[in-house]
Amino acid sequence: MKLATYKDGSRDGQLWIVSQDLAVAAPAVGIATTMLEAIENWDSVSPRLDALYCRLNSREEAFATRFEADRCMAPLPRAPQWLDASAFLNHGRLMDKAFNNPVNPDFETIPLVYQGASDDLRGPVDDVAFPDDSLWIDMEGEFGVILSDVPMGVSAEQAVSHVRLLVQINDWSLRKLGPREMRTGFGWLQAKPSTAFAPLAITPDEIAPFWDNARVKLPLHVEINGREVGRANGAEMHFAFDGIIAHCARTRKLSAGTIVGSGTVSNSDRGAGSSCISEIRVIELLEQGESVTPFLTWDDRVRMEARLPDGATPFGVIDQRVVKA
Numbered sequence: 001m002k003l004a005t006y007k008d009g010s011r012d013g014q015l016w017i018v019s020q021d022l023a024v025a026a027p028a029v030g031i032a033t034t035m036l037e038a039i040e041n042w043d044s045v046s047p048r049l050d051a052l053y054c055r056l057n058s059r060e061e062a063f064a065t066r067f068e069a070d071r072c073m074a075p076l077p078r079a080p081q082w083l084d085a086s087a088f089l090n091h092g093r094l095m096d097k098a099f100n101n102p103v104n105p106d107f108e109t110i111p112l113v114y115q116g117a118s119d120d121l122r123g124p125v126d127d128v129a130f131p132d133d134s135l136w137i138d139m140e141g142e143f144g145v146i147l148s149d150v151p152m153g154v155s156a157e158q159a160v161s162h163v164r165l166l167v168q169i170n171d172w173s174l175r176k177l178g179p180r181e182m183r184t185g186f187g188w189l190q191a192k193p194s195t196a197f198a199p200l201a202i203t204p205d206e207i208a209p210f211w212d213n214a215r216v217k218l219p220l221h222v223e224i225n226g227r228e229v230g231r232a233n234g235a236e237m238h239f240a241f242d243g244i245i246a247h248c249a250r251t252r253k254l255s256a257g258t259i260v261g262s263g264t265v266s267n268s269d270r271g272a273g274s275s276c277i278s279e280i281r282v283i284e285l286l287e288q289g290e291s292v293t294p295f296l297t298w299d300d301r302v303r304m305e306a307r308l309p310d311g312a313t314p315f316g317v318i319d320q321r322v323v324k325a
Helices: 035-040 042-057 089-099 156-162 178-183 241-248 277-288
Strands: 002-006 014-018 024-027 082-085 113-116 128-130 141-147 163-170 219-224 227-233 259-261 301-306 318-324
Touching: 002 035, 014 035, 014 042, 024 042, 035 042, 082 241, 089 277, 113 241, 141 219, 141 241, 156 163, 156 241, 163 301, 163 318, 241 259
Parallel strands: 082 259, 128 318
Antiparallel strands: 002 014, 014 024, 082 113, 141 163, 141 259, 219 227, 219 301, 301 318
């Protein structure tokens, strides 16, 4: 299934189901009002949502209308929790090498995860406002999962069964503020503004066989002002989502609607480009002795889309403009 949240004037929007070809959509009236309601009651409502999805795909749904991505909020405009990992070790190694970071003895065995703000998650075409473009505005292309209730102590083998939906993410960042916040030992707050999402949350079967070993094995195409800068593939994720979920749930349960992100999609093959400007600048520094690619400024546009081999975009497209608050 493909699920979206349309703007309706409320904070949490209205749940709609979208056809597989992204041509038509219909509201989930009488089934679930919001995405979170659907996630919290997945076992009882998903068969009815799937029946609506089948009617849309066969063009038999009486209330179907043209799918409008520009009406979409984030699939979950407000989530119970947002946990973001750094699961692509190539990205971490580049950053450590460039900035002479001390060796982390757990780098390859324990995933890095921080808890972000989940009260204001942004839609796929929303302008993104920042207070000052001197704060080094950056994007981060990621994949993510939305979970059902996860019990404390879940194993990695059990954890994957709690994945309900997959999402595509742009985790906006203000790089100038990051180092100071990291030095405090309390993690990021100001350096991580509202995170944005592609319009569609999809069930894992929608991208079979590219949902494999708890990884989204698709290229994430990233453009800045119409120029492609990256097409890194999620297959190179070192810590898969099952292990990250188990790590997060080691000492507490996770509520239904928790979103877990992969961190910046990054590949060791330099030909795949990068999913964030910081990585581009680090590679320039290492290879050329200086960073030349600028961070983002007013009216710059960022576009992200994961693509199937036939060119289809299963999550839809993130296409956002940077504006002054």
